[in-house]
Amino acid sequence: MKWIKKLKDRLTGLTDAIARFPLTTAFLLAAAVINAYDINAEKEILTKYLLTFLVGAFLSFVFQVVYERFFSKFSTRLILMGLVALLTAGYYLIISQAPKLSMEIEIRTAVALFALLIAFIWVPVIKSDISFNKSFMIAFKSLFNSLFFSGVIFAGISIILQAINQLIFTIDYTAFPHTANIVFVLFAPMYFLSLIPVYPGAADDITKKEEAIHQKEGITKAAYCPKFLEILISYILIPLIAVFTLILVIYIIKNVGGEFWKDNLLEPMLVSYAITVILVYILASEIENKFAIFFRKIFPKLLVPIVLFQITSSILSLEETGVTHTRYYVILFGIYAAAAGSLLSFISVRKNGIIAAMLIVFAAVSIVPPVDAFTISRTSQINTLQTVLEKNNMLENNKIKPNASISEKDKKSITNAVYYLTMMQYAKKIEWLPDDFEAYKDFYNTFGFYEYQEPVKSNQPVFLSLEQSAPINIKGYDTFVQIDFYMNDKNKDESICEIEKDGKKYNLLRDNNKDQIILRLVGENEQELISFKTQEIYDKFYNYNSQMKGVITAEEATFTKENNRAKMAIVVQNVNIEKFNDQQYNNALVFVFVEIK
Structure with missing residues (x-):
């Protein structure tokens, strides 16, 4: 059988x-x-x-x-x-x-x-x-x-x-x-x-x-190409690549004067495009029909200018971001794809092995020091971080001085460099960073500001929670209470709790105004000692990206108000911000700590 x-x-x-x-x-x-x-x-x-x-x-x-x-x-x-x-x-x-x-x-x-x-x-x-x-x-x-x-x-x-x-x-x-x-x-x-x-x-x-x-x-x-694969390559993949190429060319022509050079989202798309063109070219090399022959004649020549545009765009973006290993590989593969496209445009189909040899050489270059992706990216990111710190007078005698007054652009550069170096386990090799530096915990104390967060889309919701086991300093406070804030609460001047100190009684009130909730601490004669507007919480976290950062530290979660009569600290446990066009629906669960002087 x-x-x-x-x-x-x-x-x-x-x-x-x-x-x-x-x-x-x-x-x-x-x-x-x-x-x-x-x-x-x-x-x-x-x-x-x-x-x-x-x-x-x-x-x-x-x-x-x-x-x-x-x-x-x-x-x-x-x-x-x-x-x-x-x-x-x-x-x-x-x-x-x-x-x-x-x-x-x-x-x-x-x-x-x-x-x-x-x-x-x-x-x-x-x-x-x-x-x-x-x-x-x-x-x-x-x-x-x-x-x-x-x-x-x-x-x-x-x-x-x-x-x-x-x-x-x-x-x-x-x-x-x-x-x-x-x-x-x-x-x-x-x-x-x-x-x-x-x-x-x-x-x-x-x-x-x-x-x-x-x-x-x-x-x-x-090595025989099955009929199914021949049909797939010749009459499905090649026409799809042709349509996609036309779309790319139109986009580049329309945006070559502006957006194209800033659109880093195109990088993975163009890398995928180049890989697909080269792969399909090799698979189509043994197929002899009009579609395959047309593809082999035209597409290597089209690949070269498209890839060259992307290489230029990626190199221009290095001034802002520095070199990372991903950007290194994008540029290196772009150079390889341009060289391969040039060779495939002129050499015979039988000599395609040259591009395989080139690929092996390029791969070896990317992993062998001193010009490998990781040596160059590490050096670039350290230099980028050091340059920004020195520009803002934040680096003296190999020690970092916190400075919260720097520009948003510089905050972004510092944040990106620090988190990249931490992710790649390079931070411990930098002598002017503390030996026990952990970006997630020590960023604010080290640099004087919280990590830069990319503005989110207007309708993207925010869901943040206090990190687990985060220690909260309760020293000096007389009492604390847990409170829920909901925008649809209708009651006014609702009493949350009563506090007694030195024979006197005080009330912590929740005043639900139309647009926000106000916490007020009042004495026996209804005199207001201190207050806190909860909108401060939502204003602070409005632009946080929950997908990038779902938890917040105790420092980020704490809001403090103090005068000569009382002190109030609000520690956010979790906060939800729902965005619908111009409207906003907020709620939060918080701890409120109160000290009466």
């Missing part, structure tokens, strides 16, 4: 892949074991080991195709495997020095793994009769098939486990992540590798002619 033969072929392919990539198999098996341990522990205890084994797996399958393409001796293969083991151990020694995995380590590793994947596709066809386009198509189809079958297998096993759990006996919930671990960490990569054929290499000189012909036929078959 055909399905039995296909199943047998797949199993044979898997066993062949294990024999072909033994070190990769060992690394993936180790990664699955480490991941299983973390699943059972319900903590990410061994993440560094997991990352190390994944790096080893990628290195080992790249070095295997290097061996197949350029070498034939078994001793050379052993040497290359030893080199992989050394590089993997070196990677672990580097990341083990960090207390924990940082965003920098994760991004560097992700970029390195991406470069290794491109190398895995490109190396087997270096100076070969087989084009990079065929190798890329094989890898693309293999990746899709491995993910599809892995997803089906995982879904099927999950359904079976769920049925057993509901109908027969209870299954531990970790069974599902363990299943995902085996399927996606172990099976999926090995199935992907089993679909990658052995390309012609140095061993061809000793290979029989019949075997060589059979090998090339297998590669041609594996």
Whole structure:
């Protein structure tokens, strides 16, 4: 039966892949074991080991195709495997020095793994009769098939486990992540590798002619573009890209004199556009129809000016924001896309491997000091912060002097730089920042103002709460009470509580005016001692962005009023501000502390 033969072929392919990539198999098996341990522990205890084994797996399958393409001796293969083991151990020694995995380590590793994947596709066809386009198509189809079958297998096993759990006996919930671990960490990569054929290499000189012909036929078959994919690329993706390109060109022409240079939201859109154009170009390189030929002739030339405009826009924005690793990658990829578009406009389709080599070089540049994304972004952000502080006389003798009177632009620059340096774990390396500096807690005390908040859209609601376990200073106050403020309260001069001190009685009143609530403390003769207008709360928090910041510190939440008769402190527990065009509906829950002098 055909399905039995296909199943047998797949199993044979898997066993062949294990024999072909033994070190990769060992690394993936180790990664699955480490991941299983973390699943059972319900903590990410061994993440560094997991990352190390994944790096080893990628290195080992790249070095295997290097061996197949350029070498034939078994001793050379052993040497290359030893080199992989050394590089993997070196990677672990580097990341083990960090207390924990940082965003920098994760991004560097992700970029390195991406470069290794491109190398895995490109190396087997270096100076070969087989084009990079065929190798890329094989890898693309293999990746899709491995993910599809892995997803089906995982879904099927999950359904079976769920049925057993509901109908027969209870299954531990970790069974599902363990299943995902085996399927996606172990099976999926090995199935992907089993679909990658052995390309012609140095061993061809000793290979029989019949075997060589059979090998090339297998590669041609594996690189065949299915009719479904051809239709998808030629008659759906290419027309959609053409329409989107037309929209981009019209937008650039209309806004080139102004908005385009300030619209940073276009950056991810244009990066995605450039990736799509290059990817579709490579996939369409083996398709011979009018749509594909037209796309290959025109779109690389259109890509270059569009990307150049975006590079210029991104560079101009650096003056205000400084370099971050994301902006670095946007600009670097823009340069790559412009160079790739230029090359694709003139070189033959068979030489597309050049852009793969370029991509590997660009990726290496972005992670290898001293011109990598993180060294440059760290230096840029520290210099930006230092420049703004010195401009406002806030940095003297390597110490920061708080200053609340600086411009909103400078507050924004300081806030962005400080939070970026904190996020990337660079703040502790700055000698003029306190050793125990934590941006979330120490920002106001260090700089003299609260973090800059981008104005929100007029109708965006604000929901803020006092951070949990925030200490509140109650020293010196006679009493406190919790109060709700609602704009639809109708009562006037409502008594909240009565306070007695030194034989005298005082009343804390809530006066509900038309537009706001006023807290008033009055004596026995109805003489007002002190008052507080609750609109101050809503005015302060009106422009806060709840999506960026959902909690407020005790300092931000505290409002104080004092005169020679009394002192009142209002500490906001939570505040809600609903905005509907020109109307505003507010409510808040607060603590009110009272001291009578």
